[in-house]
Amino acid sequence: MSILLNEESRIVIQGITGGEGSFHAREAVEFGSKVVAGVTPGKGGTDVDGIPVYNRVIDAVVNEGANASGIYVPAAFAPDAILESIEAGIKLIVCMTEGIPALEMVRVKKALKGTGSYLIGPNCPGITTPGVGKIGFMPNFIHKEGNVGVISRSGTLTYEVINMLTNLGIGQTTSVGIGGDPIVGSTFVDMLELFEADPATDLVAIIGEIGGNAEEEAARFVEEKMTKPLVGFIAGQTAPPGKRMGHAGAIISGGKGTAAEKMKAWGDAGIKVVENPAEIGKAAVSILNS
Amino acid sequence: MKIHEYQAKKIFKDYGIPIPEGDVATTPEEVRNIAERIGKRVVVKAQIHAGGRGKGGGVKTADSPEEAEKVAGEIIGMNLVTHQTGPEGKKVKTVLVEEALDIEKELYLGIAIDRAADQEQPVIMASEAGGMEIEEVASKTPEKIIKVGANPVGSFSGFQGRKIAYGLGMNKPVVGKASKIIESLYRLFVEKDASLVEINPLLLTKDGELLALDAKINFDDDGLYRHPEIKELRDVDEEEPLELKASNAGVNYIKLDGNVGCMVNGAGLAMATMDLIKLAGGEPANFLDVGGGASAESIEKAFRILTSDKNVKAILVNIFGGILRCDRVASGVIEAATNMNLTLPMVVRLQGTNVEEGRKLLQESSLKFEVAEGLFEAAEKVVALV
Numbered sequence: 001m002s003i004l005l006n007e008e009s010r011i012v013i014q015g016i017t018g019g020e021g022s023f024h025a026r027e028a029v030e031f032g033s034k035v036v037a038g039v040t041p042g043k044g045g046t047d048v049d050g051i052p053v054y055n056r057v058i059d060a061v062v063n064e065g066a067n068a069s070g071i072y073v074p075a076a077f078a079p080d081a082i083l084e085s086i087e088a089g090i091k092l093i094v095c096m097t098e099g100i101p102a103l104e105m106v107r108v109k110k111a112l113k114g115t116g117s118y119l120i121g122p123n124c125p126g127i128t129t130p131g132v133g134k135i136g137f138m139p140n141f142i143h144k145e146g147n148v149g150v151i152s153r154s155g156t157l158t159y160e161v162i163n164m165l166t167n168l169g170i171g172q173t174t175s176v177g178i179g180g181d182p183i184v185g186s187t188f189v190d191m192l193e194l195f196e197a198d199p200a201t202d203l204v205a206i207i208g209e210i211g212g213n214a215e216e217e218a219a220r221f222v223e224e225k226m227t228k229p230l231v232g233f234i235a236g237q238t239a240p241p242g243k244r245m246g247h248a249g250a251i252i253s254g255g256k257g258t259a260a261e262k263m264k265a266w267g268d269a270g271i272k273v274v275e276n277p278a279e280i281g282k283a284a285v286s287i288l289n290s
Numbered sequence: 291m292k293i294h295e296y297q298a299k300k301i302f303k304d305y306g307i308p309i310p311e312g313d314v315a316t317t318p319e320e321v322r323n324i325a326e327r328i329g330k331r332v333v334v335k336a337q338i339h340a341g342g343r344g345k346g347g348g349v350k351t352a353d354s355p356e357e358a359e360k361v362a363g364e365i366i367g368m369n370l371v372t373h374q375t376g377p378e379g380k381k382v383k384t385v386l387v388e389e390a391l392d393i394e395k396e397l398y399l400g401i402a403i404d405r406a407a408d409q410e411q412p413v414i415m416a417s418e419a420g421g422m423e424i425e426e427v428a429s430k431t432p433e434k435i436i437k438v439g440a441n442p443v444g445s446f447s448g449f450q451g452r453k454i455a456y457g458l459g460m461n462k463p464v465v466g467k468a469s470k471i472i473e474s475l476y477r478l479f480v481e482k483d484a485s486l487v488e489i490n491p492l493l494l495t496k497d498g499e500l501l502a503l504d505a506k507i508n509f510d511d512d513g514l515y516r517h518p519e520i521k522e523l524r525d526v527d528e529e530e531p532l533e534l535k536a537s538n539a540g541v542n543y544i545k546l547d548g549n550v551g552c553m554v555n556g557a558g559l560a561m562a563t564m565d566l567i568k569l570a571g572g573e574p575a576n577f578l579d580v581g582g583g584a585s586a587e588s589i590e591k592a593f594r595i596l597t598s599d600k601n602v603k604a605i606l607v608n609i610f611g612g613i614l615r616c617d618r619v620a621s622g623v624i625e626a627a628t629n630m631n632l633t634l635p636m637v638v639r640l641q642g643t644n645v646e647e648g649r650k651l652l653q654e655s656s657l658k659f660e661v662a663e664g665l666f667e668a669a670e671k672v673v674a675l676v
Contacts, residue, residue: 027613076515101483101513102403103442106411110443138641139612154558156610160665163610163641180557182405183319189407199556209558235561238568239577241375246542246557246579248512249405254425259565276569277562278665 001200002129002174003149003265004118005068011135012037012057012066012090014073014081016048020096021072024137025051028070031140033133036064056087068092070126070135075099078122082108086117092228094135095121095185098122102248105183112185119185123247125155125177138162138175146171146283148196151188152207153214153247154178157235157277161207164281170288173201180209180247187217203287204231205280206271210236211250211257219265230271231283233282234259237275291509293523294337296386298505299594305474308441308501312388321362324387325355331390332358336365338380339528341506342372348382351390358387362413380528388493391501395556396420398427398489399472401479404439412634414438414472414481420491420631429596438454442480448475467618468530482520483513541580549676550600551634553666554590555580555609563608566666572673574601586622593626598636605636616640616648624655635661639668 013027015021015039024047027037037060044055051255052064060066069085071078071094080099085093090238098124112119120127126136127147130143137170142163148170152158154229165172176191178184188206195201208215215234222230237259241252267273272287274280299309307624308495311328314337315321325332336348348370352358362385370381397420404413416436419427427434436457438450451469460468479487488506514521520666526534536543542557546564550572554560557579563573576599580592596602609619619640627636639662640648652659660675662668 007640023613075512077389089592099512099515101516102485102510103412103480103483103513105442106403109410110441135442137613139485141643142612152558154556155552156556157562159557159610159612160641161557182403184409187407207558209561214405217407233562235558235565237565238574239564240544240546243544243577245544245561248510250557250561254428256425268607276566276666278566 001198001279002097002132003194003198004176005127005129005135005174006132008037008185009068009092009133009135009177010034010037010065011068011070012060012064014039014069014085015070016051016096017046018072024070026141027137028134031134032131033126033135036060037066037207038199051154057084057090058142059182061088061090064092067103068180069094073094073097079104079108079262082119083111084204086111086115091117093185094124094126095119095197096126097121097123097137098123100181102182105181109183109185111164113267113289120176121179122187123181124179124184125158127174127176129174130172136177138177142166143175144171146173147200148172149198149201149204150175151191151204152177153209153249154207155222157207161205161280165205165284168281170281170284173198180214180249182249188214189221192218192226196228203231203284205284206230206232208232208262209247209250210239210245210252210259213257215262216265219269219271222271223269228289231280231287232266232271232273233280234262234266234273235277280289291511291514291520291524291615292339292528293507294339294384294525295335296337296384296415297523298507299502301478301507301581302502303507305478307471307474309349310388310391310501310503311671312386314384314386315362316384317363318359318366319388320330321385321573324620325352325358327417328387328389333388334358334361334365335386335388336370337366337384338370338375338384339525340372340380340559341369346370346372346451351409374640382576383527384485391492391493392496394496395494397494398424398490399475400424400486400488400490401475401484402486409439412440412442412476413459414450414454414476418458419441424490440476446476451496464494464498464500471500472484478509482517483510485510503628519644532598536595539588540593541578541588541595543595544577545599546574546576548575549601549603550672551575551596551599553578553589553596553605553607556612556673559608559610563606563669566669567606569672570666570669570673572669572676586625589619590626593630593632594622597630597632602634604672606672607636607638608668609640609641611644611648615644616642617644617651620648620651624651624657627657637662637668637672637675639665641662
């Protein structure tokens with residue numbers, strides 16, 4: 001079992017003829033993902049490694065039964081690509097694009113409301129279900145099938161954590177990078193809800209960072225609704241206020257969004273919080289063995 | 291991106307938001323001329339990006355053009371220190387000279403994107419407690435802040451302005467003026483991809499006029515690509531020189547006060563690496579994210595930037611190779627260190643794709659690196675070197 005990405009998922013890659021899109025489409029196929037189509041307006045009728053390319057997402061849905069999409073298009077076109085997927089009825093939309101203006105994401109989220117579609121990202125490494133497939137650019141070799149769910153706002157730090165778990169013999173149900181922007185399609189809470197309902201997931205590893213209030217909202221959800229144990233880490237304990245730490249969303253503003261506040265909120269909600277990210281694997285092992 | 295008050299006021303003017311009469315100057319003589327033209331009591335305001343200018347002595351009133359010239363002589367060229375500039379302060383090059391006004395009431399008006407799940411849209415905030423920092427008002431007397439969410443998909447509706455204006459205790463003729471200002475400010479926020487606009491204080495004069503006494507606009511960096519006219523307003527003198535150099539090189543760098551330099555791929559891992567250095571008993575000298583597609587060239591650029599901070603006594607390179615292969619990173623590090631004659635002690639930790647090949651390259655090179663495998667081990671090793 002898994003969340004969002006499963007055996008039924010048939011993936012269309014928007015921007016498949018670009019450098020990033022074609023590279024990651026190949027990597028995804030190598031990982032076992034069912035990539036059934038690509039979309040690049042104007043390149044319809046061609047193919048990439050035998051994967052048919054269409055002009056419109058709706059054509060990929062009608063002809064190939066696509067029900068999940070991965071978006072690798074430049075920031076100026078990405079909001080439109082997301083809206084096209086929503087309109088075509090795609091239920092899992094994963095957008096890797098970095099640099100989308102926050103106000104565009106505000107509009108996209110209004111359009112998403114009530115459609116039942118999940119948007120992961122933007123500015124994220126994507127989603128991987130070991131043994132099934134992946135959308136995005138998490139490296140193939142780090143994953144292992146198992147019973148831990150992973151949710152994170154960052155990229156390489158997520159790979160570290162997944163790799164650490166795998167090296168300790170702990171596999172994952174699904175790993176999701178929700179993205180580092182101020183407004184993201186799916187929040188920690190959205191993913192926690194799914195992991196709580198997934199019978200194969202026994203524990204959730206959650207990695208937050210400074211800025212915003214997604215961690216505090218997650219803490220409230222964990223306290224009220226989660227029965228499964230969690231381990232967590234918050235990056236940015238040493239980050240100075242007022243500076244954007246790479247991710248557009250990682251900024252302490254007006255004294256709000258500090259790592260200390262978030263760690264306290266998580267701890268109070270019953271999440272096993274580690275100060276040292278190198279210990280998140282060990283913390284997971286000790287809970288799973290208890 | 292931040293801009294100066296006088297630049298923000300020009301944009302306000304374009305949007306029909308009333309501002310006091312005034313002009314910018316760079317010499318005391320110009321200040322005198324402007325004061326003469328205004329023909330009444332004036333305020334001379336230092337133009338730097340930081341807040342708290344008044345308390346730092348960067349804002350002064352003058353009763354005559356002569357006095358304006360005199361106070362301008364004190365402000366222009368001064369090193370203005372405020373709670374936001376850091377102890378080194380900012381040198382004042384430009385001042386804004388404006389008519390002084392009779393104050394009836396000082397209000398606050400601002401717009402920002404609220405990231406809370408039940409909003410996730412621009413929120414207009416107003417308060418009767420103008421002139422104070424809104425964060426302070428929010429934490430001490432949150433009931434004094436009126437908030438109205440605004441969906442950028444639809445258009446601005448009159449009730450949104452009235453909700454705020456009546457909430458601020460305004461009466462009939464002023465309510466109309468306030469609603470117009472709120473609507474204009476919201477239009478500006480959306481059309482220019484702002485991340486924050488603030489009028490603090492929004493002044494109500496004794497004759498019932500509303501004016502923006504101060505003006506602050508921050509822009510969403512991700513929106514700048516579609517606003518070349520805003521990009522032009524960037525004042526690079528206001529930025530930390532090393533951070534400016536880094537942004538020109540396409541590297542994410544933020545200078546900190548410690549002595550352990552670090553170079554990492556990915557923002558989350560870069561923050562976690564700083565945390566690990568601290569946890570191991572050291573102090574990070576910087577945040578540095580070389581990005582996902584780091585090449586030998588970008589690694590060299592990153593090294594040059596982080597080593598131009600003279601406080602750096604040792605370096606930690608922490609790379610998780612995914613798509614980016616560790617052997618490529620290792621040869622980049624070796625090439626850069628050799629080209630630069632880098633003599634600082636260094637710990638290199640590689641994890642991920644082709645890690646064995648990468649470690650072998652490092653060990654076989656003539657350069658002295660300590661190689662670490664674990665995350666925390668790397669931090670402990672580098673801290674031991676300073």
